[in-house]
Amino acid sequence: MAKMKLTRRKFLIAGGLVGGGLAVAYSLGEDIPGNKALVATAENGQFALNAWVKINKQGEVTVAISQAEMGQGVYTSLCMLVAEELEVDVASVTPEPAPVHPVYANVVAIMDSLPFSDGHHSGEATAGAWAMKQVGGVLGVQATGGSTSVRNFWGPMQQAGATAREMLKQAAANQWNVRADECIAEGGTIKLKNGSKSATYGELVEQASMQEVPQDIKLKSAGARRIIGKSQERIDIPAKVTGQAGFGVDVTLPNMAFAAVKLAPVFGGTVTGWDEDAVKDMPGFIRAVKFETGVAVIADSFWRAKSAVEALPVTFDSGDAVHLSTKSIFALFENNIESDDGRSYSDEGDAKAELSAASDVHTATYKAPFLAHACMEPMNCTAKVGENDVEVWVPNQTSTLMSWIAEQTADVPAENVTIHNTFLGGGFGRRLETDFVVMAITIAKELKGRPVKLVWTRENDIQHDMYRPAALSKFSASLNENGSVAAWHNRVASPSVTRSFVNRLIPWANTDMPDNTTAEGAADIPYQFTNKLMEHFPSPTAIPVGYWRSVGHSYNAFFTESFMDELAWAAKADPVAFRMDHLANHTDFKNVLKKLAEVSDWNNPLPKGRGRGVALHESFGSIVGQVVEVTVGADKELSVDKVTCVVDCGEVLNPDGLISQMESGIIFGLSAALFGEITIENGQVAEDNFPSYDMVRLENCPEISVHIAASGRPLGGGGEPATPPIAPALTNAIFAANNDRIRELPLQKSGYVI
Amino acid sequence: MLTLNINGKNVDVDAEEDTPLLWVIRDTVNLTGTKFGCGVAACGACTVHLDGEAARSCSIPVSEAVGTKITTIEGISDGKLTAVQQAWISEQVPQCGYCQSGMIMAVSALLNENPKPTDDEIDQSITNICRCGTYPRIRKAIHQAVKLQGEA
Numbered sequence: 001m002a003k004m005k006l007t008r009r010k011f012l013i014a015g016g017l018v019g020g021g022l023a024v025a026y027s028l029g030e031d032i033p034g035n036k037a038l039v040a041t042a043e044n045g046q047f048a049l050n051a052w053v054k055i056n057k058q059g060e061v062t063v064a065i066s067q068a069e070m071g072q073g074v075y076t077s078l079c080m081l082v083a084e085e086l087e088v089d090v091a092s093v094t095p096e097p098a099p100v101h102p103v104y105a106n107v108v109a110i111m112d113s114l115p116f117s118d119g120h121h122s123g124e125a126t127a128g129a130w131a132m133k134q135v136g137g138v139l140g141v142q143a144t145g146g147s148t149s150v151r152n153f154w155g156p157m158q159q160a161g162a163t164a165r166e167m168l169k170q171a172a173a174n175q176w177n178v179r180a181d182e183c184i185a186e187g188g189t190i191k192l193k194n195g196s197k198s199a200t201y202g203e204l205v206e207q208a209s210m211q212e213v214p215q216d217i218k219l220k221s222a223g224a225r226r227i228i229g230k231s232q233e234r235i236d237i238p239a240k241v242t243g244q245a246g247f248g249v250d251v252t253l254p255n256m257a258f259a260a261v262k263l264a265p266v267f268g269g270t271v272t273g274w275d276e277d278a279v280k281d282m283p284g285f286i287r288a289v290k291f292e293t294g295v296a297v298i299a300d301s302f303w304r305a306k307s308a309v310e311a312l313p314v315t316f317d318s319g320d321a322v323h324l325s326t327k328s329i330f331a332l333f334e335n336n337i338e339s340d341d342g343r344s345y346s347d348e349g350d351a352k353a354e355l356s357a358a359s360d361v362h363t364a365t366y367k368a369p370f371l372a373h374a375c376m377e378p379m380n381c382t383a384k385v386g387e388n389d390v391e392v393w394v395p396n397q398t399s400t401l402m403s404w405i406a407e408q409t410a411d412v413p414a415e416n417v418t419i420h421n422t423f424l425g426g427g428f429g430r431r432l433e434t435d436f437v438v439m440a441i442t443i444a445k446e447l448k449g450r451p452v453k454l455v456w457t458r459e460n461d462i463q464h465d466m467y468r469p470a471a472l473s474k475f476s477a478s479l480n481e482n483g484s485v486a487a488w489h490n491r492v493a494s495p496s497v498t499r500s501f502v503n504r505l506i507p508w509a510n511t512d513m514p515d516n517t518t519a520e521g522a523a524d525i526p527y528q529f530t531n532k533l534m535e536h537f538p539s540p541t542a543i544p545v546g547y548w549r550s551v552g553h554s555y556n557a558f559f560t561e562s563f564m565d566e567l568a569w570a571a572k573a574d575p576v577a578f579r580m581d582h583l584a585n586h587t588d589f590k591n592v593l594k595k596l597a598e599v600s601d602w603n604n605p606l607p608k609g610r611g612r613g614v615a616l617h618e619s620f621g622s623i624v625g626q627v628v629e630v631t632v633g634a635d636k637e638l639s640v641d642k643v644t645c646v647v648d649c650g651e652v653l654n655p656d657g658l659i660s661q662m663e664s665g666i667i668f669g670l671s672a673a674l675f676g677e678i679t680i681e682n683g684q685v686a687e688d689n690f691p692s693y694d695m696v697r698l699e700n701c702p703e704i705s706v707h708i709a710a711s712g713r714p715l716g717g718g719g720e721p722a723t724p725p726i727a728p729a730l731t732n733a734i735f736a737a738n739n740d741r742i743r744e745l746p747l748q749k750s751g752y753v754i
Numbered sequence: 755m756l757t758l759n760i761n762g763k764n765v766d767v768d769a770e771e772d773t774p775l776l777w778v779i780r781d782t783v784n785l786t787g788t789k790f791g792c793g794v795a796a797c798g799a800c801t802v803h804l805d806g807e808a809a810r811s812c813s814i815p816v817s818e819a820v821g822t823k824i825t826t827i828e829g830i831s832d833g834k835l836t837a838v839q840q841a842w843i844s845e846q847v848p849q850c851g852y853c854q855s856g857m858i859m860a861v862s863a864l865l866n867e868n869p870k871p872t873d874d875e876i877d878q879s880i881t882n883i884c885r886c887g888t889y890p891r892i893r894k895a896i897h898q899a900v901k902l903q904g905e906a
């Protein structure tokens with residue numbers, strides 16, 4: 001594997017990812033060009049009016065999308081913003097992946113993922129967050145994650161559409177010898193207001209591209225909008241019902257070879273010996289490749305490569321992790337929590353003193369397992385390594401990091417790296433990782449000049465993921481005489497996602513610092529308690545952990561919203577009313593909860609054997625409340641009947657798109673709550689494919705009803721916030737049905753039959 | 755050499771007889787609409803039709819498909835989208851879209867055999883995995899497709 005060679009710029013990107021200190025001192029020293037990046041991609045007869053919009057002489061509009069289309073509908077939502085201001089229909093706009101360039105950076109994602117983001121820290125931390133914002137923009141990391149796409153690009157994409165429109169107007173005005181404000185844009189044409197003259201965008205675009213880029217453009221008023229806020233059909237759907245949509249795994253190139261791998265089963269394991277001669281005569285065999293953590297066979301078809309690599313004799317050194325098990329990892333969490341050496345994230349009043357004086361302390365221990373992403377499209381990457389260049393086709397969530405890693409692995413100059421983005425068959429955080437890209441390039445280097453497509457099997461995918469961390473939470477709380485929470489103490493032990501991710505990219509980085517990803521959803525709960533303490537106990541293990549749809553919120557919401565429910569029942573209060581009473585002046589949370597109680601029929605009791613549970617959680621800037629209805633049989637036969645969901649993400653761009661993301665997030669979380677567990681035994685993953693790592697299917701998918709409660713809140717995300725509340729709403733519903741309090745996921749572990 | 759009939763055309767392929775049909779369709783015939791999801795017939799992403807019946811091509815040796823009429827997602831519409839495909843668009847079903855070729859193939863086979871399935875029959879028959887969770891829309895789209903087929 002190539003040694004990481006860090007240039008100053010790359011070093012600073014790395015520094016920016018790791019922490020504030022380095023990054024604050026940095027400035028780029030060159031202007032970010034407005035449209036240069038896109039001009040380079042323009043074909044004959046096509047003109048780039050800014051970094052986002054190209055129009056050709058037929059008037060066809062192409063919009064550069066820096067975000068990965070992984071199912072969330074970002075091609076459509078970002079095109080909507082451009083189309084609104086450019087005065088064209090969404091259906092007439094063609095999205096295309098943006099080139100890798102700092103102008104396309106996702107500032108919000110960088111900010112949210114960094115240790116000094118707002119939310120959990122105050123004082124100096126806010127300064128850190130400010131610095132991060134600058135760094136995110138300046139260093140230009142293109143990333144799709146953290147439910148940030150619409151939040152980050154709403155402004156820039158609207159602006160891009162408006163800028164292009166004004167340049168077209170100016171071109172028409174020049175031609176007709178009038179002022180630009182005498183012209184209007186409508187349906188792909190510029191017209192004189194009096195209707196006497198008209199020209200199409202195609203006729204005007206060449207002249208328009210020579211206009212100066214106007215400043216201070218007025219965007220359309222909310223009342224004049226035709227597209228924003230109205231459900232639009234997704235641009236990518238027609239290709240997805242005919243099999244024409246091109247995913248990474250579908251990349252087909254002339255003279256392409258195929259690779260399959262066998263990887264060290266134990267985390268950190270390495271190859272100690274192999275016998276490549278044993279498979280040389282197998283059909284289609286081209287070459288065997290040995291790398292640090294495994295072996296590959298390159299053949300003339302994937303199946304032949306896979307058959308040969310399976311037959312290839314290999315020995316592995318397992319390394320230290322061979323002693324790890326799920327049991328030993330939870331024992332480590334337990335020890336760390338009892339060591340009383342946590343990192344405090346939220347500390348109000350004096351929870352410890354209040355609890356030691358309390359006569360009745362409620363305690364509970366909650367557990368969440370490791371989880372795999374299991375994207376439907378298994379990991380894959382096609383690479384072609386030349387003498388001094390590398391070309392990579394890869395479904396990915398961050399083309400900036402892919403480009404950086406390709407440069408290092410192929411050991412070629414940065415300008416000789418080309419990354420081709422494809423549709424993603426799911427991302428969920430897994431495709432922010434670069435492991436399979438490094439592997440593909442390392443293999444392709446052995447067959448220079450020829451493209452090699454590496455495809456992982458589902459077994460590779462499940463057993464060599466960067467997992468949602470397992471976590472342990474220990475609560476202590478007391479109630480005062482009127483049934484309100486007097487003290488709340490939550491101690492969470494888990495490995496840190498950001499630390500694990502950064503260590504993979506920059507092994508020498510010091511990452512011992514606060515990390516939002518492990519405290520999010522636990523430190524920033526909306527409930528007001530006089531005495532509140534949340535501590536995190538960082539507990540790294542050899543199991544690599546990564547960003548998984550909703551990250552720390554995915555387990556912290558289960559912990560906090562379950563324990564809130566326990567306290568409500570302990571206080572003999574209605575779970576909705578109990579939450580409402582602790583929301584103080586958080587009117588936005590209260591509004592969501594109030595609407596949720598209405599639309600879920602909360603106050604209308606269910607018959608025996610059925611139950612309703614509620615959970616309310618904010619993540620990625622959006623508040624989501626859910627009520628689950630279940631039916632539980634005497635033998636723990638469980639049916640999840642209905643999920644009612646209310647979301648407030650501020651202003652809504654594409655309502656149907658938001659609803660589909662809520663449905664998706666709910667089912668993703670439900671699969672995890674019902675079935676999801678990655679078990680570690682002898683330092684390796686016990687599960688290997690869908691039969692042992694199962695998913696919700698049609699027959700156990702509940703009816704889902706989504707209600708949008710848009711408020712004036714700042715914009716929030718849509719891709720992740722529906723996932724965190726589903727597990728606690730479900731387990732709270734089971735408690736309501738049969739008094740069984742579930743403190744460990746998944747449910748099938750507690751004997752439930754789904 | 756084996757001869758397969760795919761989407762109405764005969765194709766000669768060079769593959770070992772135990773090669774799963776999926777990989778012949780994808781890598782040899784270059785029809786990439788049929789997807790690889792699990793390799794063990796558990797997820798249905800690779801669903802095609804063999805003589806009109808849904809089959810999980812990742813677990814069928816290519817030799818078994820010789821002599822059958824193989825239909826893939828690329829071969830189900832005759833220029834005009836089928837009722838199932840139209841319903842998939844009108845209900846805005848796909849998200850990432852990776853599993854949807856297999857879903858559409860499974861549903862098309864079901865509706866050929868049972869033009870008006872009940873929800874229970876749908877549940878028993880359509881056991882494909884969609885990781886994006888498009889199931890509520892899939893159910894609606896199936897009922898919509900039934901309606902469209904009835905009108906045709």
